[in-house]
Amino acid sequence: MESVQAIKQRFGIIGNDPKLNRALEKAIQVAPTDISVLVTGESGVGKESVPKIIHQLSHRKHGKYIAVNCGAIPEGTIDSELFGHEKGAFTGATQTRSGYFEVADGGTIFLDEVGELPLTTQVRLLRVLENGEFIKVGSSKVQKTNVRIVAATNINMFEAIKKEKFREDLYYRLSTVEINLPALRDRKEDIHLLFRKFASDFALKYKMPTVKLTDDAVNLLLKYRWNGNIRQLRNVAEQISVLEQNRTINGVTLQQYLPNAGNNLPAVINTSKSESDFSNEREILYKVLFDMKSDLNDLKKLTLELMKKGSVSDVQEEHQHLIQKIYGDNEDEDYKTETVVDNLEVLSIPEHSEVQETSNPMDDKYHFAEEIEEEETLSLHDKELELIKKSLERHKGKRKLAAAELGISERTLYRKIKQFDL
Numbered sequence: 001m002e003s004v005q006a007i008k009q010r011f012g013i014i015g016n017d018p019k020l021n022r023a024l025e026k027a028i029q030v031a032p033t034d035i036s037v038l039v040t041g042e043s044g045v046g047k048e049s050v051p052k053i054i055h056q057l058s059h060r061k062h063g064k065y066i067a068v069n070c071g072a073i074p075e076g077t078i079d080s081e082l083f084g085h086e087k088g089a090f091t092g093a094t095q096t097r098s099g100y101f102e103v104a105d106g107g108t109i110f111l112d113e114v115g116e117l118p119l120t121t122q123v124r125l126l127r128v129l130e131n132g133e134f135i136k137v138g139s140s141k142v143q144k145t146n147v148r149i150v151a152a153t154n155i156n157m158f159e160a161i162k163k164e165k166f167r168e169d170l171y172y173r174l175s176t177v178e179i180n181l182p183a184l185r186d187r188k189e190d191i192h193l194l195f196r197k198f199a200s201d202f203a204l205k206y207k208m209p210t211v212k213l214t215d216d217a218v219n220l221l222l223k224y225r226w227n228g229n230i231r232q233l234r235n236v237a238e239q240i241s242v243l244e245q246n247r248t249i250n251g252v253t254l255q256q257y258l259p260n261a262g263n264n265l266p267a268v269i270n271t272s273k274s275e276s277d278f279s280n281e282r283e284i285l286y287k288v289l290f291d292m293k294s295d296l297n298d299l300k301k302l303t304l305e306l307m308k309k310g311s312v313s314d315v316q317e318e319h320q321h322l323i324q325k326i327y328g329d330n331e332d333e334d335y336k337t338e339t340v341v342d343n344l345e346v347l348s349i350p351e352h353s354e355v356q357e358t359s360n361p362m363d364d365k366y367h368f369a370e371e372i373e374e375e376e377t378l379s380l381h382d383k384e385l386e387l388i389k390k391s392l393e394r395h396k397g398k399r400k401l402a403a404a405e406l407g408i409s410e411r412t413l414y415r416k417i418k419q420f421d422l
């Protein structure tokens, strides 16, 4: 059996926290069996590595591994995605199609955000889990499949069961073994380690010296709540690595990158209303300064390009994104209409061409379901809207969490909420 240490190396998992080690040990132990596993933990804690480890250490490793983001597939198509459909089952079903459960026969299916599955799909899933049987949409023929299921969720499943959004019997079938990944704030020893790793990765990527934290910055890092967990830490490390000219980062600088950092620190003086108002004001000022700095860097880059090229139209064409990023908020500018395009990049939505390159998407060992079907039905604009909506729903309207999850600034998210009229 491979050691926890070897697994961490193989899957690029950083950290030595005992809770993390315990979770990985459990994954290693359960992998050779066919037991269903439910991976739980807050958003951004690293749940997606666990099903990959389980698949790779199982006798199914040469079979297919399909990752399905249940939260991203529209309710109307999810049954057909998972279980397939017969020709003529619904308008547009021009031919019979296999679903993931058929394609992954002999392999593993990772059902991410399983708490989002519609109740009718939950019934079908329960049947597969119980006896490996499923029926294509529009068919009456029972088919068999041999698939190992690993699911993940960042919601409280007991709450979902109480609200009758999730079937209790399905929950118990899915969570024969539960693997919980700790929140970053509960892995104090690992926070700085992770930051150093990300800082060194981004230094390499952007060909700049590695940023280093002063003691007060490390203190702040350890006290911060990290609601977006490792995903948020990684984003912060990337932003700092790209934007800060001075590569030694102190607490004041770091605080600019941490939304609500003030609120996470122990109160030094009593928190009367006026004090908290002041801290909010300070935060807003930090944000404005941060945005100004970023704009200034972009402007510097543009000016340099103009000086080098000497032709305005060349620079305009080549740096459309940058120009639009700087002037995007200005109602009078023509660039405004292009904002969506700019932010699609930020949200890393796969481009059409990437998906079309694969003649049969099912051939991919690791493929996200939403990348297949939605491409046909939704425009990129709609997809972005959908992503934002889902994220806001998941975080009950909390913009900070949603922004951290989407990997964009709160300001960008706010702009989008206004833009899409959400």
Ligand SMILES: Nc1ncnc2c1ncn2[C@@H]1O[C@H](COP(=O)(O)OP(=O)(O)OP(=O)(O)O)[C@@H](O)[C@H]1O
Residues within 6 Å of the ligand: 012, 013, 014, 015, 041, 042, 043, 044, 045, 046, 047, 048, 049, 153, 154, 230, 231, 234, 405
């Ligand atoms: N221990 C770790 N070491 C290095 N990187 C990690 C670690 N854990 C997570 N990451 C990175 O953090 C990011 C978020 O992880 P992941 O996507 O697995 O989160 P998640 O738990 O699935 O969150 P969500 O519930 O929002 O989907 C990824 O970029 C991942 O590579």
Ligand SMILES: [Mg+2]
Residues within 6 Å of the ligand: 047, 048, 112
């Ligand atoms: Mg995930």
